[in-house]
Amino acid sequence: MISNFILKYIGFFAAFCTTIAFLPQALKVWKTKSTKDISLYMFIIFTVGVLSWLIYGISISDLPIILANAVTLILSLFILIYKIKYK
Numbered sequence: 367m368i369s370n371f372i373l374k375y376i377g378f379f380a381a382f383c384t385t386i387a388f389l390p391q392a393l394k395v396w397k398t399k400s401t402k403d404i405s406l407y408m409f410i411i412f413t414v415g416v417l418s419w420l421i422y423g424i425s426i427s428d429l430p431i432i433l434a435n436a437v438t439l440i441l442s443l444f445i446l447i448y449k450i451k452y453k
Contacts, residue, residue, distance in 0.1 A: 374430065
């Protein structure tokens, strides 16, 4: 069985990977001001999901979930705002 200590670090690693995955897209959107290939509805649903995960993480006091989803929410909102602004 895996110890809680190791599981916490697996959680941080997973949070890091899934969060940092949005950085290249956010940078591309920022540089090009283009979001034409991004689905608006998918990003709305995704952003609501990330917000829900953040609320869940806060409610159970799980730091990897809180940190990952707070950062992902910021990146997702950035892309969503650009999507709405630059269509």
